[in-house]
Amino acid sequence: MPLVKQGRITTDLFAHVADGAELPGDGAILIPAARFLEDPETLLKRAGKVGVIWPNNRDLDELVPYLGRLAAVALVFPSFRDGRAYSQARLLRERHGFDGELRATGQVLRDQFVFMLRAGFDTFEVRKDSDAEAFASTAKSYSVFYQPTGDGRLTALHRRMQLRHSESAGQ
């Protein structure tokens, strides 16, 4: 499954560690939420970056105390129809100020990229090669946005207000 990070197809430096599997001695790991919460302090002291795979029905409050020491949070789309992780992503970025890697996993298709980028995701485990290859062009398919989110893109309303000010300044 191709990984797209910061707009490019890249090698995944994080090893997915399944429940019950042995932890690698070093190197970056992505670990399921339940296993992480069993002993977060030991895991965070280990050599190598730690990322947590957070289910879309688990309260983020449990994760918030550790955010500053996590290299990545992977949120889950069990189906592309299930949009809970969009809210989680915005909360992590906009409310809790998480600035590590925010990864979309599960059923990630081309047609969700723009929404995901706007919600704060920067890394994508993409189902299909063709979708991963189309990432750059798809990400540019929209240039107008109505809602303010943490991604910093100007909204249509802001652009209109700026236009108004510059027009009235020019008079």
Added chain:
Amino acid sequence: MYAYDELDRTLINERVSEFRDQVKRRLSGELTEDEFKMLRLQNGVYLQLHAYMFRVAIPYGTLSSKQLRALARVGRRYDRGYGHFTTRQNIQFNWIKLAELPDALADLAEVGIHAMQTSGNNMRNVTSDQWAGVAPGEVEDPRIWSEILRQHTTLHPEFSFLPRKFKIAITASEHDRAAIKVHDIGLRLYKNAEGETGFEVLVGGGLGRTPFIGKTIKPFVHGRDILSYVEAILRVYNQYGRRDNIYKARIKILVHELGIEKFAREVDDEWKQMGDVGLTLDHSVIEEVRSRFSYPAYEKLPHMPDELKQAAHDPLFERWRRNSVFPHKVQGYSIVTLSLKPVGAPPGDATSDQMDAVADLADRYSFGEIRVGHEQNLCLPHVAKRDLPQLWKALDRIGLATPNVNLVTDIIACPGLDYCSLANARSIPIAQELTRRFANHDTAELIGRLHINISGCINACGHHHVGHIGILGVEKNGEEYYQITIGGRADEGAQMGTLIGPAIPYAEVADVIEDIVEAYLALRDRPEELFVDAVKRLGVEPFKERVYATR
């Protein structure tokens, strides 16, 4: 009218390009039907019994003549020369070809019309009072706020994959013509004691298989905070709305299961935590949107022009005027409803030729503006009273002067089993038969205001729960049966109708409705007592007796 600017147009065009690519990928097999289904639904495309159905949004029910002509053209070029106006200020085309859909969307985009989020589990077309901006006594034009919400809900990055569909309606009049109490969020605009504009916010209303009247979650939310408050509701719903069972996924179930107090606390907690996230609507922002609505330059006209006095001698004109013409906030003008309910025809259908003709009449008599109401009729919102006789003649020539607005034959009906793959029973032929039974306009006027709503299945697209008389199609041992409810209403006094007894077979529906109406005529205490008021006073028993005594 709201004028789209370059940004609005760009976004719509970008959406068309995206959909064109999605259709291409579906036709090439790159997208599975399951993957494509969600994408087409987000663009208003359903797969029906015979073909794809294409639902186009008419935000808050306002259309320009140019836009109506574009809809007519789509009906002619890509469909079979007609369209069907729905109960949520949309228009549907029933015979569209998948490969041609992107072209149809591109044609509509040229006049600022789109089909974004007219289906799928997202925020649907924001609807409002079809008399917005012209109704006497209105607090202010709710379309300003509808447009703000339309923009905010369009391609929302967080709420485009909700547990289920989500519908918002807004009214700014005491008399609710937007059915806000049966919406996921209903907004009633009013001014508080300090004279500030804000909203009573209702949540959790809806029809379908588990009908609920919306409950007030907050009695007053200041206008500047309405977007953040709506966002808080949606965030709670997106996180906690049920996704395990499609029939329990609407927000009404969440509100019901948590209770309104607990749900309100959750929303309040979220709202407080949001802080300033750029959603506050300061005065200049609201004025920016307001400035792009244009209003007619009304003339100073007499209340009772000579043309109207003369025409009053014609009883046919008078009958039409009594039933189709309504007071306007400006002296000398009227609001005119165009009935899309002629005798024997499917409710809400208009041919492309009729749409073109209405567009011409709107240019001539209504400052180029047309409205669409949830009762599936059209409306010309600014007609000078002196023009009423001419307009009536012109409407009569195109079959749009049936004088039955708000009367027993002004029926709301879903497409039913004739088109819809979800339906259990037919709706349209029932409506057609009823319009024939009550074709005598004198009888219809004697009966007075009476709304019959028909749904072909429990999903309730025909709003049967809130019809004064509701007719619901069900299937019984492979036969079409119908449950009859009475006493429902969708206005400010919204309530669900009460079932009168066991379902009846297709062939008996029109007889039963006639029995109910006859019982009402015999039972009402004076001619002014409306059917729905008589049911409230008497309960369902006398009607039930009448219907079932001989069956």
